[in-house]
Amino acid sequence: MENFTPYSALAGGLLIGAAATLLLWFNGRVAGISSITGSLLTPRSGEVLWRVIFLVGLVAGVAVFYAAFGGAPLTRASYSSGLLIAAGLLVGFGTSLGGGCTSGHGVCGLGRLSLRSLVATVTFLLVGIAATFVSRHIVGVI
Amino acid sequence: MPALLVNLVAGLLFGLGLALSGMTHPEKVLGFLDFAGHWDASLLFVLGGAVGVTVVAFRFVLRQPKPLLAEKFYLPTRKQIDLPLLAGAVIFGIGWGISGYCPGPAVALLAAPENREVWLFLPALLTGQLLYRLAARQFAKVAIGNLLESGSTANS
Incomplete structure (x- = not known):
């Protein structure tokens, strides 16, 4: 886990939770x-x-952070444009059909102790793990 | 308008949190989703931190009769675990696992306009959302049509 950044991850998560609460x-x-x-x-x-x-x-919040500390993500040269567009379509359609994403179901739905959101969050986490595995280690496209 | 200012401040905090947590980097998200690679547990800490706050704070907030600056809480009303919820989560999970982007980080990437991924992913995401809305509208039309049809048959 060479890239593991627990403190900034936790602090960022607390800020996101505070924003949702506000x-x-x-x-x-x-x-x-x-x-x-x-x-x-x-x-x-x-x-x-x-x-x-x-x-x-x-x-603006993200821009302020990048301006102060740098580290904006760069274009991934090896990543296919077509795949990125296909993934965007899936994310857009799926989140509308399922009524939420990592923030709506994950952060806010779990905060309300919603069973629907718990089921959705577990599902997209598991499917996400499987999709990464298949596309990176079996098909080798990402 | 204090309520509009709250939206701005909440958005700012949300954006700062996303950037600080590293979740605006799709490769960091994929580092979490990739159990077969050099696994990076950071995303779990982001979700844990955020949900830790909301679980505690929402209990207090939702016990109030109404929000401080609005007439009511605008909360989802559906409770049942149904096919659209599951199918939607599966479709979203596939797109997320391929790209490393969920909607928040995709919008956040507008802060790095020189990264051309935002100009591919974000329009595609919005198109997907629009396609769903068009499909749902069409489906509703057909369903209502069938209902009227069966109603008129029953009456005749």
Whole structure:
């Protein structure tokens, strides 16, 4: 585990949990990124601005971090564009069909002790592990 | 508008947390998902830290009659474990395991616009979400049509 970074991972996780708590406590909203982006595709009045502002804040937070400490991820030269697009389609369709992603089901759903979210989180973790194994060690495309 | 400011601050904290945790790097996410390689347990600590906070804090928050700045809590209402939930989680898991991106880090990558992966992955993600919405709308139309049809047959 040469790349293991437990302290920054834990501290980052605490910040994410604090952000989700703030949003629910003050505004009654769930910090699920897939729901936030998905809802913007079929906009309804009164449901757009808060989501846009949250996403602007998210990108700004990441930008501030990169500006202060560097380390922005670089394009992976060996990674196929077609595969990246296919993966994006799957992530978009799957999170909309399943009603959430790592933040909506993982961080917020587990926080509400939702059984649906627990089942979803365990499922996408296990399937993710299997998909990485197959694409990296069997097919060898990533 | 204090409520709008809360959205901004929550977004900022979320973004800072994502970047600090290393989860904006798809290779670090894949390092967690790849049990057969040099396994990196970091993602577990990110999820553990975040869920540790929400499990404790949400208990307090959801005991309040309503949020501080809104009329009500906007929470998902579905409770049953159904096929769409499972199928959606499986499809998402495949895309996640191939790429190392879930939606948060994909949006976060807009902060590194020179990385061309964001311009491939994020539009594809949004297209996938749009396709689902179009498919669901079509499905609902057909289902309602069938319902009306069977209703009119029963009446005749």
